Amino acid sequence: MSATPVPVSAPVPEAIALKAGHVRWVVCALLFFATTINYVDRSVMGLLAPMLRNEIGWSDSGYGMISASFTLAYAIGFLFSGWFIDRVGTRAGYAIFLIVWSLAAAGHALAATAFGFGLARFALGLGESGNFPAAIKTVAEWFPRRERAFATGIFNAGSNVGAIVAPLVVPWLTITWSWRVAFAATGLVGLVWVFFWWPLYRKPAEHPTLTPAERAYIESDPPEPPIAIAWSKLLQHRQTWAFAVGKFLTDAIWWFYLFWFPLFMADTFKFDLKSIGLPLVTVYLLADVGSVGGGWLSSHLLKRGWTPNAARKTAMLVCAILILPVAMAPRVDSAWLAVWLVGIAAAAHQGFSANIFTITSDMFPKPAVGSVVGIGGFAGAMGGFIMNLGAGWFRENQGSYVTMFTIAGVVYLVALAAIHTLAPRLEPVRLRAEA
Numbered sequence: 001m002s003a004t005p006v007p008v009s010a011p012v013p014e015a016i017a018l019k020a021g022h023v024r025w026v027v028c029a030l031l032f033f034a035t036t037i038n039y040v041d042r043s044v045m046g047l048l049a050p051m052l053r054n055e056i057g058w059s060d061s062g063y064g065m066i067s068a069s070f071t072l073a074y075a076i077g078f079l080f081s082g083w084f085i086d087r088v089g090t091r092a093g094y095a096i097f098l099i100v101w102s103l104a105a106a107g108h109a110l111a112a113t114a115f116g117f118g119l120a121r122f123a124l125g126l127g128e129s130g131n132f133p134a135a136i137k138t139v140a141e142w143f144p145r146r147e148r149a150f151a152t153g154i155f156n157a158g159s160n161v162g163a164i165v166a167p168l169v170v171p172w173l174t175i176t177w178s179w180r181v182a183f184a185a186t187g188l189v190g191l192v193w194v195f196f197w198w199p200l201y202r203k204p205a206e207h208p209t210l211t212p213a214e215r216a217y218i219e220s221d222p223p224e225p226p227i228a229i230a231w232s233k234l235l236q237h238r239q240t241w242a243f244a245v246g247k248f249l250t251d252a253i254w255w256f257y258l259f260w261f262p263l264f265m266a267d268t269f270k271f272d273l274k275s276i277g278l279p280l281v282t283v284y285l286l287a288d289v290g291s292v293g294g295g296w297l298s299s300h301l302l303k304r305g306w307t308p309n310a311a312r313k314t315a316m317l318v319c320a321i322l323i324l325p326v327a328m329a330p331r332v333d334s335a336w337l338a339v340w341l342v343g344i345a346a347a348a349h350q351g352f353s354a355n356i357f358t359i360t361s362d363m364f365p366k367p368a369v370g371s372v373v374g375i376g377g378f379a380g381a382m383g384g385f386i387m388n389l390g391a392g393w394f395r396e397n398q399g400s401y402v403t404m405f406t407i408a409g410v411v412y413l414v415a416l417a418a419i420h421t422l423a424p425r426l427e428p429v430r431l432r433a434e435a
Helices: 013-020 023-057 060-088 090-110 114-128 131-142 145-176 179-200 212-218 238-269 277-303 308-331 335-363 366-398 402-422
Strands: none
Touching: 023 060, 023 090, 023 114, 023 131, 023 145, 023 179, 023 212, 023 238, 060 090, 060 114, 060 131, 060 238, 060 366, 090 114, 090 131, 090 179, 131 145, 131 335, 131 366, 145 179, 145 277, 145 335, 238 277, 238 308, 238 335, 238 366, 238 402, 277 308, 277 335, 308 335, 308 402, 335 366, 335 402, 366 402
């Protein structure tokens, strides 16, 4: 008796992906544009800070407190944004948060004192806290596990594109009209995104134009039962703390680059609003490459048979090593050497970030991802809160940025060590539904 023949044409997952369709990538594009808008809105203040410091009259420590008000509100927002999005869904939740932050960003145009800017930053932080929990949850809903790191890297690249667009647009708006117009115009752009998101977005099971082949590919991972998990239960798992500690340590550095790099260039190398654009574009173009590259690296290693644990952590280790030289940025004499040191560090940060976000969907079921990202986002924003206050204090009392850049250089190796200690194998968490 001959053996039953095995069809030789059975498609491999990559072949299925090519034939399935592209709706999931349209969804990813929406996430990319939302994240771009998010970073344009939060970047305007840093760009205008050297000019506003003179016009409004705040000190370095005062600017640190204004910046810290954003990160404090961002942290508070993360206490409920992930939970809220898990409960109401990404379609409504994302739209609500984006409307709130767009109005808050435009509201900066009404500020006239340091206190007024602090209030506007606080409102912006609350609104912007919803972006990443919603985006990460959308990726978990729309992409199989093998594509999530790459999709995360793509939408996360929007943060760098936003940081590139801002120095190209904001100086022109400010010089042509005023800094108030710059805040108002960039803030209200977010409302346009909502008009695209609301009619286009549905869950895969409800999407009218999704082909059966693409839906099957999206759902090709083992099924996960619907569950509702309290934060108190999530905090009992070391995997939650691995993500939270990693975000606390590394997000602080990104906040430092975002809010203090223009001031660093102005104070150290005498750059102004007209000349800061090209250095910022250089830094964030490099960061854009790093975001996609870091996600691609771990996804590539997975396709070569590496475990998620080995692939994610190897990619993060490569990024952490590339960041070390940024400690020399305030010690060099060449402005453009400092720009390249910060740019490479920013690229590696984004590669690290793409992978640290992805380990949430490696370790947690889809219904809990938004809440876990919310917990980690809270920790990261609190790290930014401390970093902004510290940057203002060190700048005012030491007269330099040496301490802050030294911290920025070494903290990623510390973060990776903490992640590995708390989650040595990135084991999936087994969660039970609440009654």
